[in-house]
Amino acid sequence: MDFNDINGVVQIESRSFSSPWTAAMFNEELNNPIAYYIVAINGQEVVGYAGMWLIIDEAHITNIAVDPKYRRRNIATEMIRLLIEKAREMNIKAMTLEVRSCNFQAIELYKRFGFKTEGFRKGYYREDGDDALIMWLTL
Numbered sequence: 001m002d003f004n005d006i007n008g009v010v011q012i013e014s015r016s017f018s019s020p021w022t023a024a025m026f027n028e029e030l031n032n033p034i035a036y037y038i039v040a041i042n043g044q045e046v047v048g049y050a051g052m053w054l055i056i057d058e059a060h061i062t063n064i065a066v067d068p069k070y071r072r073r074n075i076a077t078e079m080i081r082l083l084i085e086k087a088r089e090m091n092i093k094a095m096t097l098e099v100r101s102c103n104f105q106a107i108e109l110y111k112r113f114g115f116k117t118e119g120f121r122k123g124y125y126r127e128d129g130d131d132a133l134i135m136w137l138t139l
Contacts, residue, residue: 001037001049003030008046009039016065019127029062038082040066040075050079052087052095059087061097064106076106080113088139095139098124098132110135 001009006026013020029035034055040048048066052059061083066075087095098121099106107117119134 001026001030001039001051003027005039005046005049006030009049012046012049012065012067013063015068019125021063035062036083036086037063038079040070040079042070048075048079050076050083052083054087054090054092057091057093059083059090059092059095061095076109077112080109084113084137084139092139095137097135099135100125101131101133107133107135110137113137 006023009026010020010023013026026037029037029051032053034053035051036054037049037051039046046067047070048064050064051062053062061080064076064079066073066079084095095115097110097115099110101120115135115137117133118136121132121134123129124132
């Protein structure tokens, strides 16, 4: 991802989440030395994005989203695969993420990659009080 992708990423973010990140937040992430972000492109259009923080020997997946009109095309699957590949290249030992406990499609996708539920955060999502599962993958 680069600064030219931010507008497309923000559009996907607003279509995907009830409390979307802003352009300024993504701008900060691109200046964050521990952040790594990728985009999925169809022609000239950003159709998905994913990011993680690389902290010593752990990676924390911060965001994954695909434009609703491009879902069910394995774009998220490929982006997760690429994040895992990058983490392994960087000698990362484990990856973690939080996911809404009601987001069954995402949970099943993460499980296919070997992520396991290791914890629970009650009321993690402040805007609606939804709970989060904490999932971990050993690399």
